[in-house]
Amino acid sequence: QVQLQQSGPGLVQPSQTLSLTCAISGDSVSSNSAAWSWLRQSPSRGLEWLGRTYYRSNWYYDYGPSVKGRITINPDTSKNHFSLQLNSVTPEDTAVYFCARGACDSAGCALDYWGQGTLVTVSS
Amino acid sequence: EVVLTQSPGTLSLSPGERATLSCRASQSFSSSYLAWYQQKPGQAPRLLIYGASSRATGIPVRFSGSGSGTDFTLTISRLEPEDFAVYYCQRYGNSPLYAFGQGTKVEIK
Numbered sequence: 001q002v003q004l005q006q007s008g009p010g011l012v013q014p015s016q017t018l019s020l021t022c023a024i025s026g027d028s029v030s031s032n033s034a035a036w037s038w039l040r041q042s043p044s045r046g047l048e049w050l051g052r053t054y055y056r057s058n059w060y061y062d063y064g065p066s067v068k069g070r071i072t073i074n075p076d077t078s079k080n081h082f083s084l085q086l087n088s089v090t091p092e093d094t095a096v097y098f099c100a101r102g103a104c105d106s107a108g109c110a111l112d113y114w115g116q117g118t119l120v121t122v123s124s
Numbered sequence: 125e126v127v128l129t130q131s132p133g134t135l136s137l138s139p140g141e142r143a144t145l146s147c148r149a150s151q152s153f154s155s156s157y158l159a160w161y162q163q164k165p166g167q168a169p170r171l172l173i174y175g176a177s178s179r180a181t182g183i184p185v186r187f188s189g190s191g192s193g194t195d196f197t198l199t200i201s202r203l204e205p206e207d208f209a210v211y212y213c214q215r216y217g218n219s220p221l222y223a224f225g226q227g228t229k230v231e232i233k
Contacts, residue, residue, distance in 0.1 A: 037222070047169070047212060049222035064220040098168055108157045108216035112180060114168035 002026040004099050004115040012093075012122050018086040022099030022115050029075045029082055030055045035102035035109050038073060038084045041117075042095035052102065053082055089122045096120075126151045128213050130225035136233040143200040145228045147213035152193045157216040160189055160198045163227075164209045172211075173198065200230075208232050 008020035020038070027034060035054035041047050051063040053073045063071050072085040086093060096117045102109030127150040137143055155176035161169035171180040173189035176196055186201040200207055213225040
């Protein structure tokens with residue numbers, strides 16, 4: 001059974017960096033059939049995909065247009081987790097953040113396992 | 125960018141009734157890349173359907189998906205008390221890689 005456990009601070013000051021970690025159990029961050037995503041959800045923006053990383057002999061990264069230039073997703077094979085860093089945050093980045101696994105086959109990468117969610121508030 | 129529009133915004137039904145939820149895309153895309161999720165308050169979304177019509181592991185048979193091109197449907201054949209929730213359709217594709225509809229809330233009448 002795959003489980004994703006999120007950790008990280010719930011309060012970040014404006015202009016600072018939001019950092020979250022997603023620990024994986026029951027699968028590997030280096031899996032050749034999975035991709036590891038970060039998403040967020042807010043009343044104003046709904047569910048929004050932020051980016052992902054995946055391993056197919058090399059590491060690959062895809063980032064969403066709304067946060068491109070501010071986001072970094074890093075895998076850590078020694079700890080079997082992946083992390084999110086979002087720079088220069090503003091109050092508009094206040095949201096519940098989720099990590100999720102994409103189970104990838106020829107039909108795409110449906111998000112079949114999710115972390116529990118972390119409410120991150122950007123405020124001074 | 126493909127935009128997904130879900131209707132209705134809210135569906136008021138009684139347990140035992142049939143629920144039909146719609147998801148319409150601004151451009152046609154392969155049904156292989158259409159998924160449905162259920163979300164209850166305070167919880168993460170839960171994958172119900174992928175590839176437009178395949179049930180995810182552990183999902184009851186009362187949930188079914190159909191459609192192609194620009195029009196997709198999630199049907200719940202007989203609503204159980206635990207099915208009252210918000211449902212999202214999602215497209216996997218290009219920029220952004222994952223796009224979600226705005227959701228349909230299924231509430232108890």
